[in-house]
Every structure is written in structure tokens, then in C-alpha cells.
Amino acid sequence: MTYAIAEAAHRTGLSIDTLRYYERIELVDPPARDSGGRRAYSDEDLAWLGFLTRLRTTGMPIKLMREYARLRHQGIASAGQRKRILERHREDVRARIEELRSCLGALDYKIDNYERVIGSDHIQEASA
Amino acid sequence: MTYAIAEAAHRTGLSIDTLRYYERIELVDPPARDSGGRRAYSDEDLAWLGFLTRLRTTGMPIKLMREYARLRHQGIASAGQRKRILERHREDVRARIEELRSCLGALDYKIDNYERVIGSDHIQEASA
DNA sequence: GCTTGACCTGGAGTGCACTCCAGCTCCTAC
């Protein structure tokens, strides 16, 4: 099964431009082409894009993702290095979650204060 | 108690340039000045900067922070609007935490796979 | 056979949040 770029974009949640951009910067390998020279993404391509999307979502910079992609090409020999990248990133993500959680506390506190100040949710229509 | 810009930067964790930048874009009110025309940040200034930093940390765009700052100037009349901004943002933060958590699962899975593939942490020295 | 729509390329442009710079002033310490 292969997918035209529009379909691939739809399935990955990335834009068509982003798919081409990722290819240009060598984050993904150039996908196969159909008889008319158009990109034909495979399920594997989409799986890799899906994984990349998770890395992006969690804030991994594209530079590091490129490094990871580069290592992937070297096959199993680079598995240790790749694992270390992911472990390192996992730590970053965990730290980020903790950071967000702590800010959430501050936000709760602030909102509680507003609650006390204004009583409740009345009167504040478009009082611009 | 007031603080020179370097001290304010140190205490807020922002850079001197960022402090001046925040002032330029009207995210913070211009602080008082000392006899020599230099900025003299008050404890209140720092508290506001601290709160802004939390909003930034949690990903609130500067545009929205400016809107919040603008509303603050209107005093209590805008409390409802400000509260709503924070509530909305709190939802965003919660969603973001969930998103990160879900990606964390995928990361764990991937790392486990590497563990299985390479046995354990030997041999992968600088095998560039 | 011609319009239409999806796709192609290389390159330029965008928005965000800073960050840096040149050239200046002002206080402090020697």
C-alpha cells in the first residue's frame, strides 16, 4: 500500500509542505515515486514519520532528530547511540512534565485568587 | 528594595536583554529609574516577571501575555477576563502534560526495544 | 485536445522570541 502526499499528510497530521521540508533536510528518506514522478509513501514511511512526530511533539529539536535519522542508516551498529539519544530525551520529557506540573500549581493558585476576588462567573460579559 | 537590571536578570532567570525586550513590547511596565537613569526593579516588578516567566514556561504565547498585561492595567474590572485567560491556559497546559505523557509511553516502548536488540550497555563506546 | 486538479521544484518569506551591536552616558575606584 502506498499513499500520495496529500494522503500521507492527512495520516501523519503534518502538512504537505512539511513532508517535503522533512525530506529536503534529510529527516526522512526520499519516498518511492509513482509512474508520474509523484511521491508514493509506504506504510513504513508513515510509521517513521509518526515516530518523528512524537519526537517533535515532545520538543526534540530537528537537529537531533536528524542525527538520530543519520544513525538509523548505519543499522544495528548505531543502536546503542540511538538508545542513548532516546534515554536522554526521555529524561528531558520527564523534566518538562514536572516543570509543567509545578506551573500548574501556580496557575491554580492564581485562579483561586480571582475566584475570591470576583465571587463567581457573573457580570463579566464583553466588558471591553 | 530595588534591583539593578543585572540583579533582576539573575533573580528572574531572564537575560538582561530579555528584560529590556519585555519592556519594549509592553509586557512589563517601565520600572523606576535611579538617579543615574538606570532601571531599578522593585520586588513587585520581580513578582510580575516571575509570574510571566511561569506563563512563558508553560508555553503561553507572548501575544496573549501582552493581552493579559493590558487587562491588568484596567484593574479589577478585568478580573473576569483575566481569570478566563488563565483557565483557558490551564486547560492547554493539562492537555500538553497528557500529550507528553502519552509520548513518554512510546519512548519507553522504543527504548525497551533497543534494550532487547543490543542486550545491554556494552560495546557502544564512541563507535562513530 | 483541452481543462482541471494534484503534484513537482528551487527558492523566498514568515512569525516567534529573543539576542547582539555600536556608540553613548554615568558612577566608582584608584
Add this chain to the structure above:
DNA sequence: GTAGGAGCTGGAGTGCACTCCAGGTCAAGC
């Protein structure tokens, strides 16, 4: 009284991750 360091201003530059564009190709349907 002067050298040095902190701070000042307006404006330009940076890095990141896209996003958009002009001008072209290609296959399908009418």
C-alpha cells in the same frame, strides 16, 4: 582626572521550524 564597568538606546541580526510562491509537469475526464 581618568580608566573601567554597568547600564543606556535604537535598530539590526539570529535560529528555528515551517510556509508560501511562481512556474512547470502529468494523468484523467469531458
